Amino acid sequence: MNDMTPPQKSSPKDWESDQEVRWCPGCGDYAILKAVQRTMPEIGATPENTVFVSGIGCSSRFPYYMETYGFHTIHGRAPAIATGVKLANPELDVWIITGDGDALSIGGNHTFHILRRNLNCQILLFNNEIYGLTKGQYSPTSAVGTRTPSTPYGSVDRPAQACAFALGAGARFVARAFDVSKELPATLAAAHRHQGAAFIEIFQNCIVYNADVFAGFTEKANAHQQLWLKNGEPMLFGSEKSGGVKGIALDAEKLTLQVVDVPDGDWQKAGVIVHDVTNRSIAHMLVEMRFGEFPMALGILYDDPRPTFDAQVAEQMTSASAGKTPDLQKLLAKGQTWTVAA
Amino acid sequence: MASAAEQDLASSKVTGAASPSEAVVVRFAGDSGDGMQLTGGQFTLSTALTGNDLATFPDFPAEIRAPQGTLFGVSAFQINFGSDEITTAGDAPDILVAMNPAALKSNVENLRIGGLIIADTGEFNDRNLAKAKYDRNPLEDDSLSRWQLVPINISQLTMEAVKPFGLGNKEALRCKNMWTLGLALWMFDRDRQPLIDWLKAKFAKAPTLADANIAALNAGHAYGETVELAAPLKQHALAPAEVAPGLYRTVTGAEAIAYGLVAGAQFADLPMFFGGYPITPASAILHYLSPLKEFGVTTFQAEDEIAAVASAIGASYAGQLGVTSSSGPGIALKTEAIGLAIMTELPLVIVNSQRGGPSTGLPTKTEQSDLYQAVYGRNGDAPLPVIAARAPGDAFECAIEACRIATQYMTPVMLLTDGYIANAAEPWKIPDLSSFDRFPVQFMEKAPESGFMAYARDNKLARPWVKPGTKGLMHRIGGIEKQQGTGNIDYNPANHQAMTDIRRDKVAGIKVPDQIVDQGEAGDALVIVGWGSTYGPIKQAVKRARAAGEKVAHVHLRHIWPMPANLGDLLRSFGAILVPEMNTGQLKTVLRDQFLVDARPLNKVSGQPFTIAEIAAAIDAALSGQKG
Numbered sequence: 011m012n013d014m015t016p017p018q019k020s021s022p023k024d025w026e027s028d029q030e031v032r033w034c035p036g037c038g039d040y041a042i043l044k045a046v047q048r049t050m051p052e053i054g055a056t057p058e059n060t061v062f063v064s065g066i067g068c069s070s071r072f073p074y075y076m077e078t079y080g081f082h083t084i085h086g087r088a089p090a091i092a093t094g095v096k097l098a099n100p101e102l103d104v105w106i107i108t109g110d111g112d113a114l115s116i117g118g119n120h121t122f123h124i125l126r127r128n129l130n131c132q133i134l135l136f137n138n139e140i141y142g143l144t145k146g147q148y149s150p151t152s153a154v155g156t157r158t159p160s161t162p163y164g165s166v167d168r169p170a171q172a173c174a175f176a177l178g179a180g181a182r183f184v185a186r187a188f189d190v191s192k193e194l195p196a197t198l199a200a201a202h203r204h205q206g207a208a209f210i211e212i213f214q215n216c217i218v219y220n221a222d223v224f225a226g227f228t229e230k231a232n233a234h235q236q237l238w239l240k241n242g243e244p245m246l247f248g249s250e251k252s253g254g255v256k257g258i259a260l261d262a263e264k265l266t267l268q269v270v271d272v273p274d275g276d277w278q279k280a281g282v283i284v285h286d287v288t289n290r291s292i293a294h295m296l297v298e299m300r301f302g303e304f305p306m307a308l309g310i311l312y313d314d315p316r317p318t319f320d321a322q323v324a325e326q327m328t329s330a331s332a333g334k335t336p337d338l339q340k341l342l343a344k345g346q347t348w349t350v351a352a
Numbered sequence: 353m354a355s356a357a358e359q360d361l362a363s364s365k366v367t368g369a370a371s372p373s374e375a376v377v378v379r380f381a382g383d384s385g386d387g388m389q390l391t392g393g394q395f396t397l398s399t400a401l402t403g404n405d406l407a408t409f410p411d412f413p414a415e416i417r418a419p420q421g422t423l424f425g426v427s428a429f430q431i432n433f434g435s436d437e438i439t440t441a442g443d444a445p446d447i448l449v450a451m452n453p454a455a456l457k458s459n460v461e462n463l464r465i466g467g468l469i470i471a472d473t474g475e476f477n478d479r480n481l482a483k484a485k486y487d488r489n490p491l492e493d494d495s496l497s498r499w500q501l502v503p504i505n506i507s508q509l510t511m512e513a514v515k516p517f518g519l520g521n522k523e524a525l526r527c528k529n530m531w532t533l534g535l536a537l538w539m540f541d542r543d544r545q546p547l548i549d550w551l552k553a554k555f556a557k558a559p560t561l562a563d564a565n566i567a568a569l570n571a572g573h574a575y576g577e578t579v580e581l582a583a584p585l586k587q588h589a590l591a592p593a594e595v596a597p598g599l600y601r602t603v604t605g606a607e608a609i610a611y612g613l614v615a616g617a618q619f620a621d622l623p624m625f626f627g628g629y630p631i632t633p634a635s636a637i638l639h640y641l642s643p644l645k646e647f648g649v650t651t652f653q654a655e656d657e658i659a660a661v662a663s664a665i666g667a668s669y670a671g672q673l674g675v676t677s678s679s680g681p682g683i684a685l686k687t688e689a690i691g692l693a694i695m696t697e698l699p700l701v702i703v704n705s706q707r708g709g710p711s712t713g714l715p716t717k718t719e720q721s722d723l724y725q726a727v728y729g730r731n732g733d734a735p736l737p738v739i740a741a742r743a744p745g746d747a748f749e750c751a752i753e754a755c756r757i758a759t760q761y762m763t764p765v766m767l768l769t770d771g772y773i774a775n776a777a778e779p780w781k782i783p784d785l786s787s788f789d790r791f792p793v794q795f796m797e798k799a800p801e802s803g804f805m806a807y808a809r810d811n812k813l814a815r816p817w818v819k820p821g822t823k824g825l826m827h828r829i830g831g832i833e834k835q836q837g838t839g840n841i842d843y844n845p846a847n848h849q850a851m852t853d854i855r856r857d858k859v860a861g862i863k864v865p866d867q868i869v870d871q872g873e874a875g876d877a878l879v880i881v882g883w884g885s886t887y888g889p890i891k892q893a894v895k896r897a898r899a900a901g902e903k904v905a906h907v908h909l910r911h912i913w914p915m916p917a918n919l920g921d922l923l924r925s926f927g928a929i930l931v932p933e934m935n936t937g938q939l940k941t942v943l944r945d946q947f948l949v950d951a952r953p954l955n956k957v958s959g960q961p962f963t964i965a966e967i968a969a970a971i972d973a974a975l976s977g978q979k980g
Contacts, residue, residue, distance in 0.1 A: 027828070029840065058823045063666070066831075074828050074841065079820035081669055082830025083662070084692050090659035094666025094674065095820070097650055098625050102670065102820055120662075123655040323650065331646035338615055338647065342782045345497030345601060350781075352597035 022047040025057065027077045033068060038189030038214035042136065043075055045194040046105075052195065053202045060103045063092040065112035068143050069136035069214070072107040086117025089124035089133070093319075096129055100320045103202075104131040110151040111141050114170050118150075125179035127319040128206045132198070135172055135209070136189075138216035139223050146219035158219075173297035173311060176209040177290075183208035184293065184312040188228050189215060193238060193309065200310050206318045227306040239296070239309040244282040246272060247305045257282030258304075267295045269304060287313040377444065378536065381428040381459045382451030382472075383420055387529035392429025394533055394550065398542040421475075421483040426458045447539075448499075449532055451475060451506070453484035460496070466602045466777030468500045470535070472528070474507025498602055500777055502581065506531055506572075513571030517564040527568035534572025539581060544573060580632040580715050596781060603780040605744040605773035606633075609677075609703055610640035612748040614647050615785060616701075616755025617673045621792040623648035625667030626675045627660035629682060632715040633771040634705040637677045657685035661702070665689060668698040669829075671795060671819035673755060677703035679771075680722045681712065687730055690764050694734045694855065696829045697807075697815045699758035699765075701751075706770040706884075708959045717959025718772035720884050721935035726766045727913050727942060733852050735859040737761070738913040740768040742887035745780040747773060750910060756791045761862055762814040768912070770934075772885040772961055795819050806839035813858035815839075860914050867916035871898060872905025878974050879905040879926040881951065883912060883939055886932050886962055893967035897975075903927075904971055912939070920947040930954055930974050932967055 025047040033039045050060070060078040064070035066085035073080030079102075083091045088106045096104050106124075113121045113135050124133070140158070141147040147160040151172060155164040173184050183204040187197045189212060201208035213224045227235040234252030237245060245258035259270045259281040272280045283292065293312035299305075378395070382388045419425055430445060444464035450456035452475040460469065476489055490496055491503050510531040514524045530551075537544055548566050555562035575581075603611075617624035626649060628638035642651045650672070654660035657678055664674030678686065683704045693700045706722045708714025722729075726738045737757050741747035747769055754765040796804075796816035806827040807815050818825045827839060835842035836850055871894050872879070882890045887908050894906040905926065909915070923929055923943065929951040931940040937953035944951050954970045956962055 029828075057826050059821055061670075061820045073830070076828075077826055079826050080828035080830075081666075081696075082828065082832065083665075084688055084831055087658060087662040087689065090654065090662035091666035091669070093652070093654075093659070094625060094627060094663030094668075095670045096666075097652060097663070098623070098667035098670035098672040099819070099821060119655055120659055123659070323652075327645045327650065330643075334646035336647045338611070338618060339785050341614075341644075341647075342611060342785075343599060343601065345494050347599050347601045347782065349599055350595050350597050 019054075020051040020057070022051060025050045025077050027075050029074045031075050032071065034218050036217040037068070038138065038216070039069060039072070039136065041189040042069075042134070042194070042212055042214060043072065045189075046072075046076070046134075046198060049195040049198040049202075053199050055103055055202075059101065060105065061092075061095055062105045062107060063088045063095065064107040065109075065117055066143070067109040067112045067141075068138075068216075069107055069109040069134075070112060086112055086115070087120060088112070089117065089120040089129075092131055093124060093127070093129055096131060096320045097323055100130070100324055104129075106131055106133045108133065108135050109142075110135065110137045110139060110149045110172070114150045114172060114175065118175075121175070122179045125176055125181040125207050125209060128180070128182060128316065130206055130318040130320050132201045132208045133210065134198075135211050136214040137172055137211050138214045138220055139169070140216050140220035142216050142219055152220075153223075156220075171297060172211040173209070174294075176211075177293055177297055177312060181209045181312070182206045182314050182316055183310075184297065185210045185310045186213070186306070186308045187211075188213040188224060188308070190228065191308070197309060200313070204313055205315045226301065235301075235305045237305040237307050239285045239287075239307060239311060241285055241287045241310065241313075244277040244284050246277060246282060256305075259283060267299060267304070287311075290314065376446050376540070377430060378447045378449070378540075379428055379430040379445035379459060379463075380449045380451075380532070380536075381426055381455035382449075382529070383455070384425050384427040385420060385526075386427070386451045387526065388427045388429050388451070391529040391533045391536075392431060394547050395536055395542070396431050397550070398537060398544075398546055421452055421454055421480045423454045423458055423484060426455045428455070428459060449536070451528065451532070453480045453486050453490070456490060457484045457486065460499070463499055465498050465779055466500065466604075468502060469496060470502045470504060470532075472506035472532075473503045474505045500604065500775075504535075504575070509571060509575060510568050513568050514564040517560050517567065519560070519564055523561075524564070527565050530565045530568040531572035531575075534569040534574075535576045535581070536572075537569075538573045538576030544569060595779075598781045600779050600781055602777045603744050603748075604636070604775060604777045605741065605747045605769050606636035606705070606775070607640050608744050608746075608748040608780070609741070609751045609767070609769060609774075610637050610644075612751025613637075613641070613675055613701065613703075613755065614644060614649060615748070615788070616752040617648070619752065619788060619790045619792075620673055620755055620759045621790075622671075622673040622759070623650070624675060625649075625664055625672040626651045626677070627654050627663040627667070628652070628677050629654050629657045629660045631657070631679045631682045633707055633774045634677050634679045634682070634703065636774060637703060637705070657682040658689060661686035661689040661693075661700075664700055665693050665696075665698060668693070668700055669696070669820070671817070671821075673699060673701070673759065675701040675703070677705070679705050679707045679715070680709045680725065683722065683725060684729075690736070691730050691732060691734050692831045693764040694730070694736055695831050695834070697762045697855075699762055699817070701754045701758050701765050701767060703751075703754075703767045703769065705774045706768060708771075708957075714959045716771065718770045718885065718961060719934050719957065719959065720768075720770060720886070721938065721957065722768065723883075723912065723933075723935065723938035723942070726768055733856065735856055735913070736764050736766055737859055737862055737911075738766045738768060739910060740884045740912050741773055742882075742884060742908055742910070744773055744776055744778045746887075746910075748780075748783065752788060753910075757862055759793050759817075760791055760814065761812055761858060762817060763859060763862075768884060770885050793817065795822070796825065797822055799824060805837045807834050807837055809854070813854060813861060862914050864911040864914060864916055866918045867907060867909065867911075867922055869922070870906040870908050871895065872903065874905075874922055874925040876905040877903040877927040877978060878971065879907050879923065879929050880967070880971065881907045881909065881923070881929055881931045881939070881943065883909040883933075886934065886967075889962040889964045889967050890932060892964045893971055896964070896968055897971045902971070902975055904975070909939070912942070915946060920949070923947055923949050923951075927978060928952065928974055930970060932956075932962055932970065934961065 062073035062080045065088040148156045148158045148165045187194045234248040237247040255272045261268045296307045661676040664676040668674035708717040708719040741750040754767045758765045897904040932954040940951045940953040
């Protein structure tokens, strides 16, 4: 308590472990790693209080490269391991690193339940729409028709939409970003600020097995296809250069979203919606927007905290224990007993 | 190889000495209007049809229709049945079916301690409680804690079952006895068909009544199957002379394990985290632990078996004692995660309440067929210590032992119990907790002078346990092979060889007490080697043989892996080795493998425990083989 020296702010370098980073050159994971290492000092995190938990896959190697506590677990189970970590010590700052196969295929059940329970943690889903570590099979987020060694004639099953899944599972924070985006650190920081399970889908370019699959909105030339959502601001995208500013409005008759032109910057007249991060109905519409017909909704789609699982478990532990003395010897002799004389 | 088949007793009829302790005594008690005599009579009929020897004892009031719900209006029917010769209707019932408070009150005191009470909660209303002179509802206080209570709203369930037949309330409730009978038939694997035929004949002129009664019978049977209600299996009572003085209570294996885990966590000076998922017959452990929050026990009902073990591993990583529990199918699901705990060398206690398998198998029946799964059942060379409890009370000490080994050696530990031990209640001398050795955990909080290494070894080959949150000791662990010492990822061939050897040597080097001989002595003509819940019948059978002058010994293993250091020499001292198991010979195989001894199997895989007579017969056969 006498220690009055203010904690010295760390630098991104302090968050780099001594391990050689072993992703393919050009992999989007590098950019995400840098963004996380840049974010940690900004949010005031401390390495000893930070735990990265991952499953299996390329992205799940992530914890080895962070100078924090780290647990590289088994395929799909990171949310379950993280739940035990956080319940055992709610003081820890828990980050889950997962991928589209890890979180939505083999670990879909755990992803659903951690969101439903609202464990206070950050879940970073690196979505590259492919199985990288096992050499290029299609994944549950691959577009229909994706040709891979396991789908030589193209995949036929419809892809899962990560953010729609998260919201459907009851997530109270849903965000989207992409690997090389300048907005990624701010999105991560917002996720960290949110008390509860914060779900971030990060589009990540797999340069070897699924290169440029997100180029339609991540390329500089396609920046007009990015709809960056900001709380309290109108949902605008594009520019005069790209063929005019556009916005997202509500088609009140069909109860769907629609793209509208915004001439002369008069978005109010065009009926463009002002983003409210606590509006769950709009969030459902945003995560369902089909890219092509619509821009890609990015940033914080939804953020409306409610009590966390770990806090409620801790509260119940305290209230149920109140006034009770943990005397095991007494507990053993509770109920009916009898004495056998010597 | 032929010997296994020859000695397979599952299907053969064994005749042995009369052994009333192996019989089951059921008492049906209700209002004289509840049709208890009819229920008992029909149960008798179906029991006789299955070839059980039996004796019955109808006990009904003199009044034809005594006032409903009163103590003097209670009618009861008792039946004693079993595979051996039955000579009496049995003194103390093992099961009491109480259809109302009066039936409970006038019969419960005769129920043997640890026996099962099935009570119709629908009849335990204020009016009936008052008629039976109960001040408080005995189903809702501690007054029945000497027994196992299964409260079921039989009245309501019966009404639901017969609803389609449009009977009046009173007529509908008359079918309660058939519902109860259906449940009893399920518990004891009795055939329903003779009763269905009988009901059809009895109500030939009122087919609706026949159908309603059959529906009630089927509903009761289905209820037992759905809630996986198992008949309590009788523990072999100790002779009075053997009872040590002290304070006693009854305890089931599930209770004893729950309390043993709490004690083990206390002795390790750790909070406990229990990750569980409902499964028969293991759920009871979760139920017993969930209210114990003031003991620092966090229970987490996970979304599946995998999440249950994974959360426990996460909790151990964060510095609590992680525990998970299941039955064979659930353990199978947990297996990959158990491998992770072996690789990351984290403490973890895994309780397996074994049941009949494979697959869903026989959820309510007992078996010992997960020994291979416990000892060998993982991918890779993945050794872990295995402990087996022999009886409900013994499970308490075994749970403490599992916590000790897990925390002292930084390893997952498998504790084997079974449906028989988990469900059965036995009198238990309450242990004095101050008599146990403590084993407080020392977390590493500062790097040693030589520098911090996550996979450094102490003299037991255990690695340091570092809680996240500890300054300066940040490190990464995971399922990929570790470099010796540093714990960094390492694919080097020589390193994998060395780490595999270390994992093997660490477990092999766990200090377990030398094996003692339960009865008899080293060098006897024959030794019966058992593990787990076969303890009771083996003990009694060996005792009888010794009383008859035979040189037979009984050795019962608690430590299945690693085995006691003296076990090989001990086994080799006997003239012959017989291993009775409720499986096809799993411990027998491990003993042969470990010690190259001629262990012979005695196997029974019927979902039923061994009878004393079966083991006595095998002892006779083994001895006469030697003499001949």
